[in-house]
Amino acid sequence: MSDPKAFYLTTPIYYVNDAPHIGHAYASTAGDVATRWHRQRGEDVWFLTGVDEHGTKVERAADAGGVTPQEWVDRLVEDAWLPVLETIDAANDDFIRTTQTRHKERVQRFWEVVRDNGYVYSSMYEGPYCVGCEEFKLPGDLIAGEGEFEGQQVCPVHSRPVEHLQEENWFFRLSAFQDRLIAHYEANPDAIQPRSAYNEALSFIRQGLQDISMSRSSVSWGIPLPWDEAQVIYVWFDALLNYATAVGYGADPDSPEGRRFAQCWPPDVNLVGKDILRFHAVYWPAMLMAAELDVPRKVFAHGWLLVGGEKMSKSKLTGIAPSQIIDTFGSDAFRYYFLRAIQFGQDGSFSWEDMSARYTSELANGLGNLASRGTAMVARYRDGALPAAHDFGAPEQELITALAAAVEVADRAMLELDFSTGIVAVKEFVDRVNGYVTEQEPWVLAKDEANAARLDVVLYTICESLRAIAVLYNPLMPKAMASLWQQLGAQSTLGPIAEQRIADVARWGQLLPGTAVTKGESLFPRIEEAS
Numbered sequence: 464m465s466d467p468k469a470f471y472l473t474t475p476i477y478y479v480n481d482a483p484h485i486g487h488a489y490a491s492t493a494g495d496v497a498t499r500w501h502r503q504r505g506e507d508v509w510f511l512t513g514v515d516e517h518g519t520k521v522e523r524a525a526d527a528g529g530v531t532p533q534e535w536v537d538r539l540v541e542d543a544w545l546p547v548l549e550t551i552d553a554a555n556d557d558f559i560r561t562t563q564t565r566h567k568e569r570v571q572r573f574w575e576v577v578r579d580n581g582y583v584y585s586s587m588y589e590g591p592y593c594v595g596c597e598e599f600k601l602p603g604d605l606i607a608g609e610g611e612f613e614g615q616q617v618c619p620v621h622s623r624p625v626e627h628l629q630e631e632n633w634f635f636r637l638s639a640f641q642d643r644l645i646a647h648y649e650a651n652p653d654a655i656q657p658r659s660a661y662n663e664a665l666s667f668i669r670q671g672l673q674d675i676s677m678s679r680s681s682v683s684w685g686i687p688l689p690w691d692e693a694q695v696i697y698v699w700f701d702a703l704l705n706y707a708t709a710v711g712y713g714a715d716p717d718s719p720e721g722r723r724f725a726q727c728w729p730p731d732v733n734l735v736g737k738d739i740l741r742f743h744a745v746y747w748p749a750m751l752m753a754a755e756l757d758v759p760r761k762v763f764a765h766g767w768l769l770v771g772g773e774k775m776s777k778s779k780l781t782g783i784a785p786s787q788i789i790d791t792f793g794s795d796a797f798r799y800y801f802l803r804a805i806q807f808g809q810d811g812s813f814s815w816e817d818m819s820a821r822y823t824s825e826l827a828n829g830l831g832n833l834a835s836r837g838t839a840m841v842a843r844y845r846d847g848a849l850p851a852a853h854d855f856g857a858p859e860q861e862l863i864t865a866l867a868a869a870v871e872v873a874d875r876a877m878l879e880l881d882f883s884t885g886i887v888a889v890k891e892f893v894d895r896v897n898g899y900v901t902e903q904e905p906w907v908l909a910k911d912e913a914n915a916a917r918l919d920v921v922l923y924t925i926c927e928s929l930r931a932i933a934v935l936y937n938p939l940m941p942k943a944m945a946s947l948w949q950q951l952g953a954q955s956t957l958g959p960i961a962e963q964r965i966a967d968v969a970r971w972g973q974l975l976p977g978t979a980v981t982k983g984e985s986l987f988p989r990i991e992e993a994s
Contacts, residue, residue: 469507471710471727472498475735476513476561476702478597479536480520482543485801485813486736486768488551488785492798493765493807493882494734495553499938500877504965509727511709513559514544518597518698522684532684536562550785552794552941559709561686561702569708570701571689573754574677578690582636582753588676589629595621596738597698599628599676620738628681633694635677640749644668647748653761655744656880657808660737660764664744675746703747706730707756729757732880737764763880766810768801788818791990795940796822802882802939803890822990830893830932831987836900837925838950838982844909844918849952851976852923853916858899859924865895866931867969873935874965889935896928926951927974934963943986952978 474494477487491512498510516536525535540560548555559566577583591600595618605616608624615624648654648665655661678694679685685695695701704712710727711720729751735743740762748758770783789797800818803825805811841849855863869892876885905921908914930951937944937960948960956975957963967973 466722466726467507469509469726470498470501471509471730472501472511472732473706473730473734474512475739476515476559476705477544478518478520479514479516479539479544480524482539482784483547485783485785485788488547488797489768489801490734490736490765491548491553491555492551492801493880494732495551495555496798496802496882496938497732497877497880499554499941500965502961503934503938503963504874507726509557509710509723510555511557511559511706512548512553512555513557513705513709514540514561515698515702515705516540516560516562517685517695517701519594519682519684520597522682523594525684533562536560547785550789550794551797554941557709559705561705566705566708567686569713570686570696570704572713573704573707573750574696574700575689576755577635577750577753580753580755582639583677584634584636586632586634586674587629588632588634590627591616591625592628593618593621593623593625595623598742599697600625601673630680632676632680632697633678633688633691634674635700635746635750635753637675637746637749638672640752641668641672643752644672644745644749647758654759655740656761656763660740660744660762660808664740667741668745672745672749699742699746700750703742703750706733706759707751712756730759731761733759733762735762735764737766740764763808765807766805768805769810769812783813788815792818792822793942793987795943796826796987798939799826799886803886805883807880807882819990822987825890826987827985827989829890829897830936831985833893833897833900833925834929834947834950834986835982837922837929838980840905840909841922841926841980842982844905845922847980849926849974849976849978849980850919850922852920855920855924858903859920862895862899862924862928863969863971865892866928866971870931870935870965870969877938886939889932892928893932896925896932899928900925923974923976926980927971930957930974931968933960934965934968937961937963946983946986950981950983952980955979 472494474490494510494512498508502508521532521536525532528535591605593600605625606619608615608617612624617624645668652661655664677697677700678688679697680694682695685698686701688694688696711724714720714724733743743762751758800821804817804821841847869888872888873885876888903921905918908918908921929947930953933944933947945960948954951974953974956978957973
């Protein structure tokens with residue numbers, strides 16, 4: 464019997480001409496939270512991220528830096544791209560580099576299959592090319608330049624003139640897949656999300672697809688064509704294949720990599736930025752169709768992070784390194800803020816002031832204060848031993864019902880990559896528990912021994928609620944929730960937090976009476992100044 468299908472999610476294949484900024488970290492964080500959630504549901508998961516290291520931009524950046532392209536990318540990957548995954552606490556299963564042998568050999572094998580199937584031919588290319596996008600542009604893609612570029616046609620993404628290319632290349636018969644792509648997307652309207660991205664991609668396809676150059680003769684930094692080593696594979700038609708090469712495309716079906724490919728393929732989600740939607744929603748599935756492979760089940764195009772109203776960009780000096788934020792607020796707050804404050808799939812503006820305000824109100828004063836009060840009162844009133852509780856009344860039943868509803872909403876939303884809705888569902892439960900504490904006034908109950916049984920119920924209810932919150936927020940804030948799990952004594956009685964299942968979260972009464980509860984360090988320390 465074959466292994467069950469793994470939930471396979473990929474981030475965009477990031478381009479390494481410079482160091483990553485929080486726009487890159489945003490996509491990786493989204494992928495990490497989504498895959499951690501699926502793991503928390505007990506599913507097999509494979510989470511891939513990686514970097515695209517070929518093409519003109521890298522070649523020119525390396526030349527300007529006085530090093531070889533390989534030296535350039537090696538340094539950037541080791542010093543910037545791999546460290547940022549650790550900085551944001553990403554738990555990826557693999558990291559693919561397009562300069563790796565496993566990738567290069569499989570890319571060449573893929574294009575030999577496509578050529579054998581009759582979808583590659585030789586011809587002359589002449590037209591505009593944007594080095595910033597590494598993209599052959601259509602005349603309709605360009606806009607009129609402004610300022611120093613007035614009177615010229617420029618790339619709408621980079622606001623700079625494109626280059627005019629004329630070279631003998633090999634072409635991919637993209638036009639042969641127009642009808643198949645339209646039929647696929649009409650039959651699978653959720654295959655591209657959000658809806659605006661679906662409409663954009665389908666509109667582009669319906670306007671008519673033109674064959675596109677799949678090789679470059681004027682670039683040396685790339686993967687050579689196996690049948691024409693004077694040319695390298697066009698960087699995007701190399702890079703897109705990372706999603707297949709990383710999980711074993713072309714490997715012996717009986718080998719571990721071959722079995723992984725069978726378990727993972729096709730991808731369940733290709734996460735991409737909206738500016739590279741065309742590559743992933745048009746060129747990528749057409750390539751797979753040409754090689755007779757299944758296409759991804761979903762391409763999800765997230766929006767841009769804006770700073771000062773502009774897309775975050777190194778070239779425009781609006782790129783912010785993730786560490787600049789995480790050094791102040793911590794990785795958990797970084798992950799929380801960007802998926803809570805911005806509706807995934809839409810553009811969102813980053814504001815230091817807004818992040819500081821949300822951190823204080825929702826994390827420090829909200830969840831952090833609840834955890835601190837709950838554990839401190841068990842320590843103070845019950846010598847650190849979780850009391851047994853009997854006779855849960857109406858206030859507790861309301862919380863139990865609210866928890867079940869929060870789990871249902873959060874699970875449904877997270878599976879749809881609607882992170883904000885899922886996070887808010889849990890946050891609202893946190894607010895309910897904080898309200899419960901205020902209403903029940905356990906510090907007043909503790910003053911009269913006659914209220915001992917009632918105090919036991921209240922203290923147990925707070926801690927049991929925190930148990931559920933810890934599990935639900937674990938995919939989002941793994942460091943803080945691991946700390947909370949330890950403070951509740953759950954690690955020793957219920958096992959690791961990662962092994963707790965979403966489907967079982969709402970089952971009330973899992974914390975065992977007598978468990979040692981300790982007040983640890985604050986989950987979200989107050990930040991006096993954030994500037």
